[in-house]
Amino acid sequence: MTATEDRILVPGSAEHNSLVTASKVAAIMGHSPWASPLSIWQQMKGIDPGAAQTREQSRGHYLEPAVMAWWQDQHPEYTHVAEQTVLSRGELPWAAATPDGIATGDGVPIVGVEAKTAADTRDAWGKPGTDEIPLYYAIQAMWQMHLGGHQITYFPVLGEYLTFSEYVIEYDPLVGAELERQAFEFWESLLYDDAPPLDDHPATLESLRRVYSDIDKATDVYIGTDLARRYVAAVEAEKAGKAALTAAKSEMSKAMTNARRALVVVGEDALLVATRQAAANGAPYVKAAPKLPTIPSED
The missing domain is CATH 1.10.1200 (Non-ribosomal Peptide Synthetase Peptidyl Carrier Protein; Chain A)
Structure with missing residues (x-):
């Protein structure tokens, strides 16, 4: 595991856009509610500036410290949580991950921690204590573990009625290898200007709207x-x-x-x-x- 704690990988930066990160992998696999393969591809190519942060994402950002504090109260065996860690592997220079936290302690295994908020956990999230979480978050955690080498990721969640709960994901090397294969193919497509096909994801349309943001009033186009x-x-x-x-x-x-x-x-x-x-x-x-x-x- 390569953990670099002396730098911050800023979303939207040139460095971040050049790397396949955890949230992008879920989109590459077609399982993100916020991004599509084409929207991620166009952002990584630098032709789409990307969407503004949603209210839900802003909420999660503001509440993350509170969720992490609750998790640490539940797990006193973990005495340190590094919250600005960039995970990478030398043989995968195109890949990275920035987990919410990497927790360590004496006599316990290193684990990842992903703090989440959810207005309604009754359908997208299953029974607390299990691995029944939204698929896009499971992919995110699997990618982080694939790069970081740790075997477990905890998901503390602040849900409806300000209720805390916890979920646990374990690493599956077969899944990790498949994610790596598909992520590498996607990264290669950037080198060869081979864009993903259009689909019905809302993010695809929004990305195209941002790319073609001008209107040439003197131009017509004839379609088939x-x-x-x-x-x-x-x-x-x-x-x-x-x-x-x-x-x-x-x-x-x-x-x-x-x-x-x-x-x-x-x-x-x-x-x-x-x-x-x-x-x-x-x-x-x-x-x-x-x-x-x-x-x-x-x-």
């Missing part, structure tokens, strides 16, 4: 009929879908009355379909569950 047909069909489908969703939300609102959650029984399980949430300036609104259930047809 296939693209024109797909675009028109998608716009019409969106219109129909919005109308159908509005009608369904009205039905759901009436069915829920003043209830907070709407559940459906499938087999022996009661599955969450929607919740009613308070609005900042107005009446509660219906919001779909983060992970919608699969509901079999009645046939």
Whole structure:
């Protein structure tokens, strides 16, 4: 393990953009809610400045010290947590990781610590004490362990109602090797200007909007009929879908009355379909569950 504690790898810097880091690996694998393979590729090429920090990311940044302090209270055996560590391996000069913390202590193994906040842990996060965490965070931790050499990463989480919980991920060398393989292929694609294909991730569209931010009012472009047909069909489908969703939300609102959650029984399980949430300036609104259930047809 190579741990460099005398430098900070600043997100958005030229050095950071040149390296495949933990959060980028989740996007490269297609499992990040915030970034896509193309958005990361364009940022690493230096043609996309990247998106501004979201409110959720800012919240996590401000609350991270409190979450780390709680974790240290739960684990007094770890007497030191290095919070500005850059992990790297000499044979992988294109790779790096910046964990929230690397914890050490007498007679205990070195572990990683990732402090997280979540407005709702009931669906994306499983039972505390397990490894049931969002996939993109699991990939992040696996990459950090692959570079750092430690075998365990703790995830202390500040969830809803200001409740703390903890999850644990163990290193899997087969997964680590596969992440390295795909990350290296992605890094090579930067050298050969071989961009990832377009996809339906919102970050892909936002990245393209930033790259092509100017409007040349004197220029027209002629597109093929296939693209024109797909675009028109998608716009019409969106219109129909919005109308159908509005009608369904009205039905759901009436069915829920003043209830907070709407559940459906499938087999022996009661599955969450929607919740009613308070609005900042107005009446509660219906919001779909983060992970919608699969509901079999009645046939």
